[in-house]
Amino acid sequence: MRVQALAARQQLVLTRRQLREATWTRHQVEHEIEVGRWWSPAPSVVVLHTGELNTEQRLWLGVLHAGEGAVLSHLTAAVRAGLRWSAGDVIDVMTPRGDGVAPLEGYFFHQTRRTYDRWVRPVASGPPRLPIEYAALLAAERDHNIRRALGLLVAVVQQQLSTAERFALAIPEIRKLGHGKTFKAVLGDIAGGAQSFAEIEVGRLCHAYGLLPPTRQVVRLDKQGRRRYLDCAWVLPDGRIVVLEVDGSFHAEVIAWWSDMKRERAVVIQGDTVLRCSSIELRLEPEDVMADLVRIGVPTLRRRSQAS
Structure with missing residues (x-):
């Protein structure tokens, strides 16, 4: 029995x-x-x-073959927790570092010195697995494409499988987490900090790259007379106005995206030029954003001082 x-x-x-x-x-x-x-x-x-073997049996096989303390991890655990993401056919299993686990086709055994056992929570069914926050962070750490890695974390939040706050609690628990500072910053954007980040960072980057600093948080009135805030704006020497909108990761939500498009149309109708970038791009590839501002006509400080 x-x-x-x-x-x-x-x-x-x-x-x-x-x-x-x-x-x-x-x-x-x-x-x-x-x-x-x-x-x-x-x-x-x-x-x-x-x-x-069916899918469930393959999961059990990996954990049981790996031995005591083994759990599903990385993308396998994240998908098991409900994440909609292309994870491939390889099953990720985490084990304590020690005796080597014999290779098994279709499985990747992650041996670690991290004390992950305290992260594991009971599950209703299936093999033991890492909670989605830890699984997603470890999967993102291993991804050589930082954009895709950040996209994975954003997807977990947008699919309402976790929150930026719960990620923030998990990050310090993972010893020597690769890209940990970047993950924490971007998750702060998801939690709603992109607005203040844009104000501070765009001004700092303009100074670092020798561009005229923007006017911060320009206020406009829409057709209904409601106040609308734009992230950053420059008045060019020819009288044109260039607006840089910095989208936080949360802007990928359909309702927010719809509202942003309506706001952008209103700005363009008024004759201004609108450029958009994501907060992720502003953090990881600021040189591209600054180069585009120069190309659109934002003066450099040196050029401006010579003209005066």
Whole structure:
């Protein structure tokens, strides 16, 4: 009966040790395999049927093969928690660093000295896994494409699977997290800090790149007489006005995007030129934003002083 309950919980995937603890001898287990009722996809794991493994069984196989303390991690754990994201076919499993885990096709075993066991929470069903905040941060850390890495964190928040605040609590828990400062800054944008960030950072970057600083937080009235705030604006020598709108990650939400487009149309109708960038781009690739401002005609301080 004990084996039946365990097999039901683990989708018919058990370790040989679990079978021994349930009083199955090695000879009995080998007999079931020899007669074709069971099979062994890994040396220490037995499946109590002979068909192909489904997704749930593959997850259990990875964790049980990796041994004590193993959990689903990285993209596998994030997708398991509900994230809509292309994760490929490889299953991520995290294990404590120590004895090496034998390779298994279709699996990536992340051995670590980080004490991740305190992050793990009970799950209603399936193998143990990292909470989505830790799983997503570790997956983002491993991604060589920083834009895609940041997009992963943004997706978790936008899909309402976690919050920027919960990410902020998780970041200090992960020792030596790669890109941790960048992740924290961008998650601050998601939480609503992009407006103040734009005011401070654009002015600082203009000074660093020798551009005329913008007028901060220009106020306009829309057709209904309501006050609208633009991030940064410059009055060019020819009288044109250039506006730089800095979008926080939260602007990808449909309603916010719709409102932003309406606001941008109103500004353009008034004859101003609108450039847009994301707060992520402003943090990671400021030189491109500054170069575009120069190309549109924003004066450099040196050129302006010569003209005067």
